[in-house]
Amino acid sequence: MTYKTFEELETYKVAREFRKKIYTLVRKLPKHEEYNLAGQMRRASTSLTNNIAEGHGRYHYQENIQFCRQSRGSLTELIDDLNICIDESYFPDNHLHELKAEANNVLKYINGYIAHLKRLKQNEEG
Numbered sequence: 001m002t003y004k005t006f007e008e009l010e011t012y013k014v015a016r017e018f019r020k021k022i023y024t025l026v027r028k029l030p031k032h033e034e035y036n037l038a039g040q041m042r043r044a045s046t047s048l049t050n051n052i053a054e055g056h057g058r059y060h061y062q063e064n065i066q067f068c069r070q071s072r073g074s075l076t077e078l079i080d081d082l083n084i085c086i087d088e089s090y091f092p093d094n095h096l097h098e099l100k101a102e103a104n105n106v107l108k109y110i111n112g113y114i115a116h117l118k119r120l121k122q123n124e125e126g
Contacts, residue, residue, distance in 0.1 A: 006056035011106075011113040015052055015071070018106050019045040021099060022078060029090060041081045047074035048106075052113075061121035065114055072110045079103050 006012050022045040026038045048071050055067025079100055086096050 006053040009052065009056065009113065011068075011109040012049060012052045012056075014106050014109050015049050015075075018099075018102055019049050021102070025085075025091070025099070029085075033090075037081060037084060041078060044074045044077040044081065047071065048078070052110075061117050061124070065117050065121075068110055068114045068117070072107065072114075075103055075107055075110065 022041055026041050026045075029038045029041075051067045051071035051074065055064040055071070058064050058067065082096050082100050082103070085091055086093060
């Protein structure tokens with residue numbers, strides 16, 4: 001399947017929805033976390049979707065794969081940030097566990113997209 005824009009990728013769509021939820025959460029963090037945890041979570045969630053977009057704009061599969069790996073790294077940072085929120089009791093545990101489950105779903109999409117790109121690369125080299 002060929003995609004004209006990164007916005008058509010299911011991986012991007014699910015990552016974007018997750019990013020929006022993280023931004024909503026960040027706005028509700030305690031004031032003393034404004035420049036530490038909140039800033040980190042905003043940067044990581046932005047990196048999550050930015051790297052998917054930037055990778056899609058590259059001409060080589062391997063470059064796209066590398067940007068997806070960076071996106072995956074940002075996602076795992078966010079999972080750790082959610083663990084911090086759990087440890088500090090900033091929000092109800094059930095809400096944070098739901099976000100972590102959604103993060104793991106996004107991770108599956110990213111891993112699936114990477115596998116798809118690897119297959120395309122192999123077919124091209126084949």
